[in-house]
Amino acid sequence: MKRIIAVFIIACLLFAGCAAKQSSAGSEAASAAEKNEDGYVQISQEEAAKLMQTEDCIILDVRTPEEFAEGHIPNAINFPVERMTSAEMPQLPDKNQLILVYCRSGNRSKTASKQLAQNGYTDVREFGGIIDWTGETVK
Secondary structure: OHHHHHHHHHHHHHHHHHHHHHHHHHHHHHHHHHOOOOOOEEOOHHHHHHHHHHOOEEEEEOOOHHHHHHOEOOOOEEOOHHHOOOOOOOOOOOOOOEEEEEEOOOHHHHHHHHHHHHOOOOOEEEEEEHHHOOOOOEO
């Protein structure tokens, strides 16, 4: 009887481990499915604000340095879209890092997000423009 119980417990543990692996793979597949044809994920500003609070991420402002100086999201780094090329970007060394991208109105951030995805960055999320941002800004 003890052997049957032991076998049952081991079987349950193995099954639970396999189920956890499957749900993890499902999450990765869901993330990949959310990517648009340009290779990045479009998110709302609310989602971006939540990620800024809960995740280790880079907040990337792709406006000009002059626009950045006028006001930006706290902890954002400035890397103008005009400077993005297919070459390596030393300001963004980890291609698997979560990168949240914004600009003034959402046009340049889409261009920059597409360029980042083409350069091999795997977790790029674009959330539009600072003109719609209701969160904190700094100068």
